[in-house]
Amino acid sequence: MSLDATWVVEWMRHSARVLAENRAELGTLDREIGDGDHGENMDRGFIAVLSELDAIPDDATPGEVLRRAAMTLISTIGGAAGPLYGTALLKASDAVGSETQLDGASIVALLRAARDGIVLRGKAEVGEKTMVDSWTPAVDAASSAEGAGESPAGILRAAAEAGSAGAEATEPLIARKGRASYLGERAIGHRDPGAQSTALILHAAADAARNA
Amino acid sequence: MHEARGENRPSDTGAGRVGIVFVSHSARLAEGLVELASQMAPATRLIAAGGTADGRIGTSFDAVSAALREANTGRGVVVLCDLGSAILIAATARDFLDDEEREGVYIVDAPLVEGGVAAAVAAEGGADRLGVVAAAESARTSWTAPAVSAESGKSPTEAVMTAPVEAAPDIRYARTVTLINVSGLHARPAAEFVRLANTFPAKVTVNGKDAKSLLSIMGLALVAGATAEIVSADASGQEAVDALADLVESGFGEERA
Structure with missing residues (x-):
């Protein structure tokens, strides 16, 4: 079993929907330890991605869809999330190259490249209360699931669940990067909004694969 | 916008x-x-x-x-x-x-x-x-410049200004000039001063600070009426010191204080 460009398109559509639904919640998380615009920014970026999807030719590869979504997010999100998610999808696009069917190994490579792109751009490590705290456990879980012979849908589900757990685990942390780092210990007890949006996007990927 | x-x-x-x-x-x-x-x-x-x-x-x-x-x-x-x-x-x-x-x-x-x-x-x-x-x-x-030293109660800038001049090599050339223009060695005049200093290869200091660094010069906070000791210990430094001292004495084309 493998996933094709339709899955990427559906992943982006599911992401847009879930980010719109959680716009207020992400805004609240961000107001607690940041500048409060994360929900609004993510929603605006993915609304723009939806328009871009309509312009994508039917024969586009998964890599092309990822690349166009990446460019749209970089231009429209504003704030740190634009370059971070944009770079993630751009590196994911590079990782799958011109493949038309993505098997389990390709899915893991895609997720790993996305995470590496975020680390490269944001220079954050695990434990610094950022989206990396959701991405890295997700990549590790995806890799284990692939090793255990799971299908692409099963791999994505494992990644989403580990990503959610990772986002939740940012709550007791002190932030070391971004605006929240100015708060010191006051950031303790609040979930990182970037880790939360990552978990939502990973769940969108799994949901899109379930129907594929 | x-x-x-x-x-x-x-x-x-x-x-x-x-x-x-x-x-x-x-x-x-x-x-x-x-x-x-x-x-x-x-x-x-x-x-x-x-x-x-x-x-x-x-x-x-x-x-x-x-x-x-x-x-x-x-x-x-x-x-x-x-x-x-x-x-x-x-x-x-x-x-x-x-x-x-x-x-x-x-x-x-x-x-x-x-x-x-x-x-x-x-x-x-x-x-x-x-x-x-x-x-x-x-x-x-x-950023560290304005901190006041606990020992002397003076800012490092003031301390530098009043510090005894170190043992001078023979070729040391210095001129002490007074700031006569309204804004002193600040903003545009400071920039003009630093630009001129950078046209010379010699190392030059003003009250001990690098004459080629805008932030060092502005950090001296030399207002109208203050004195500036312009020094070079380089063999080729005299020309630079004279040009800079002349510039200060010219008042930078500004109104006199």
Whole structure:
């Protein structure tokens, strides 16, 4: 079993929907330890991605869809999330190259490249209360699931669940990067909004694969 | 909100000099910095990239990308940013330039205002890209200057001013001059002084501080009526000291205090 460009398109559509639904919640998380615009920014970026999807030719590869979504997010999100998610999808696009069917190994490579792109751009490590705290456990879980012979849908589900757990685990942390780092210990007890949006996007990927 | 960016300047402004981009979350902050630095670097291409495309607080990838291209004079572009995501946007925008354009773009980690002004003055004086970067980076340490020493109760600046002159080599050449102009050795006069100092190869100091560093000179806070001891211990230093002392005594073309 493998996933094709339709899955990427559906992943982006599911992401847009879930980010719109959680716009207020992400805004609240961000107001607690940041500048409060994360929900609004993510929603605006993915609304723009939806328009871009309509312009994508039917024969586009998964890599092309990822690349166009990446460019749209970089231009429209504003704030740190634009370059971070944009770079993630751009590196994911590079990782799958011109493949038309993505098997389990390709899915893991895609997720790993996305995470590496975020680390490269944001220079954050695990434990610094950022989206990396959701991405890295997700990549590790995806890799284990692939090793255990799971299908692409099963791999994505494992990644989403580990990503959610990772986002939740940012709550007791002190932030070391971004605006929240100015708060010191006051950031303790609040979930990182970037880790939360990552978990939502990973769940969108799994949901899109379930129907594929 | 974009009137201040570029359109009111001839497109060849800054030819032959390093271009500078100020990236801020606030359009007004970036444009204000262009205004401030232009006063001391009128012939340098200074480009503001502040705020989002729709005028909110934030940074725009498209605006920063356009600014990096606009600032490119062929001698390199130095970028200063305010908060974290401005640096992320600038780094991403640089990655998307053509190989040739990207080579010349350098993002400096330095205080935006102090570093930006120092960079602009260095560019105005014809410094190359690394010289402009070094000037911007000098702003990082300029923060330590105003701290008052617990022992003497004097700021390091005052301490330097009253410190006995160290054993002077034979070739040491010095002139002590008085600031006669209204604003003293500050802002535009300071920039003019530093520009002149940079035209000489010799190492020159003013009350112990590097005459070629704008932030050091401004950090001396020499107001009208203050005295400045301009010194060089280099063999070729006399010419530089005389030129700088003459400039101070000329009053920088300003009203006398």
